[in-house]
Amino acid sequence: MKNWSLLLPPFGILISGLAVLYLKAHPQPGVVHTQDLLGIAYLPWLAAVIVAAVILQGVLVRRHMDTCLFPLVMLLASVGVVEIARLKPALLIPQLRWLLIAMVLMFLVIRFWSRIVRLVDYPYITGICCVVVLFLPILFGTEIGGSRNWLVLGPFSVQPSEFGKILIVLFLAAYLSDHRKVLSLPKRRLLFLQLPPLRFIAPLICIWSIAVLMFVVEKDLGSALLFFGIAVLMTYMATGSKSYVFLALLFMGLAATICYMGFAHVRVRFDIWLNPWQDPNGMAYQVVQSLFAFGTGGVWGTGFGYGHPGFIPEVHTDFIFAAIAEEMGLIASLMLMACYVMAFWRGICIALSCPQEKELLLAAGCSALLLMQAFIIIAGVTKFLPLTGITLPFISYGGSSMVSGFILLGMLLSLSKERKNV
Template identity: 60%
Template sequence: MKTKSLLLVAVDFLIMFAGLGIIMLNQYPNIDYSPMPWALGAAVMGIVIQLFLVKGRYSSDIWVFPMVLFFSSLGIIMLARLKPILCVPQLRWLMIGMVVMLGVLYFSRQLKNMMQYQYILGICTLVVLCLSLLFGVEIGGSKNWLVLGPISVQPSEFGKILLVLFLAAFLSDHGEMLNAAKRKFLFLDLPPIRFIAPLLVIWGIAILMFVVQRDLGSALLFFCMAVFMTYMGTGSKSYVFIAMLFFGLGAAVSYAFFSHVQVRFNIWLDPWADPAGQAYQVVQSLFAFAAGGVWGTGFTHGHPGLIPEVHTDFIFSAVAEELGLLGCTVIMMVYVMLFYRGIMIAMNCKKELHTLVAAGFSIALFTQAFIIIAGVTKFLPLTGITLPFISYGGSSMVSGFIMIGLLLSLSKKEKVHGA
């Protein structure tokens, strides 16, 4: 099994080098060799880290990292195809992400101890989420960026990590209280307001992100994470219903009073009403899926450049056009497998806190992938979040590797089924 995991890492980087090689052949005679040294460096780092994990010092799960490298390798070649100027920066972020993951594994014991301080985590979560609300700069239609000199950071990418840690600590400490102290209201079992107040604050911030920042993707992601984790921590359907009602009322009020919310919703309902205007991205995305069919047009043989911001929000549409339904299915299946491995790690944790943290990170990555894929296929209103490890973005890449590092640290000395 350990040998197979190493072979998977080798296959991941073989995909990367094969894709870069095809792109270079298409560039002949003006070949750009600049990504190759960085790709070679990333490959060496990836193989060394997998060898490190195989030894089992900090993790007993040897399948999660190869799956992450599969996404990263696919993202690199798609960026080299769609936006060549961003290929080397993304390779740099990949290497930085792997280094950060190693740091998380090295300091795993200290980080596990920090997970117990729920109120500090709660304050940090509020501070990080409010940074973009107060000081955010609008880029790409969403006011969810902080510009720090030459670097742009999305606080929400790191806020979701703190949110999982806070909810896990809060629910593991107050789960029994949330279930025991309830009052009957119609068909709902409601706790005293002081017990559910932290959850209401999180739900409220999600709605604020939706309205003020025009960031539907992050708002929906944070809300889903809070709802799923609350249900896991309490087992109460009443909280799920309250949360849905809370979010539904907020969305209805937002639609009634804010024009940008109406635009997003109307585009989702009928993009063909304005195909050359506000719904242009969604329409081009649907054309890309149609053009790809089952087998795709072939790598480098499609026209995904017709979609604005294809390297971030719509990179899955580019995959659909050039790799077809087959390529999309493979990606979605690997996301499901990553989610499965994360849940297996959670189920094998001995402490409830660690179980909730592992499950929370698994849900966060899977839900983020689902939301953006559903958005570009018009299953849900279009959102502005990245496809984990595939779309371009330093904040997304680093935060993703932090979650993977914490997930692997929680699998330490735990026997995961099938590993």
């Protein structure tokens, strides 16, 4: 009963939040406002999501997997669904549909994990697949929202980088565990850096170069930071060598300087970050409106449904955290960030109890990836980092983001099955 009760908070947020929005749109019995786009058409999808969540929690209990991580993620997803219903009511049903699809795929990952985990035995094949996925937008991509990182397939649009990040974690976990001894016992010394022969760090340099290429060609700063950061972090987790961190930061600094001097769109991004007030009604409009939203919300917020987040373009995707901060204040914002930290902590507990090194790196990489993605987008919205174009995991609207997030969650939960003591 204890395991099932963990689902009550996300269900409570989901049902009560949507009920509040419905009552706000129908203040008088029998009066239907023309601006109301919710109605009751979403109820079957809401029921399907709740039933699927209960079934999945039952699967986790029966398979002796971690039973805290999934309810924590469902709490984040519930906040996202309610906020999207508040911001873009027409997107409520699609978001519920993507959430249901994501949970089904998570179940399939758990069900066929014994086959999926074999990918870590073939690191170079996984690495090649990752490169192919990341280069698809360069060849066939469509520019949406200023970034050329989308593939349009009929009525659907897919962001390949969301699935490339899964492949990069699989590749790094396999490669670093296979070459850990060579990478951590360097043979050469360059000034104060201790590095192995070039052929062993060539795959890592290749990953760093792909991140820079994504930044320049696809104008996708968020994914570039995410891929670069996870590569550096997992390398440090595997080797414990600070030389790789310094070399990576030096590489990124030189590449950023060259890109800033050679490409106009790179200069625009950095100039907006340094001083958004120089063009508050132009290129920096989103950042400025986001800062106004944070200032308006204060500590307690303006109240759910009483703010004006609609002034922020694309508020339901990249800037959904600003909308939450405006209407629910600093307290709710800190609670959301605490949820991401708790999910990361739970994932690290799973990683530390994995019996094999590959599994340990894989679980740690999945956990770090989710936390890093949340940090990058929150930092961009608050102007701590340059503005990025990635989604807030499990909260922002988007099918690619939701599906990839639950696939990572399924991988973490599958790895928790063989834990020694979590």
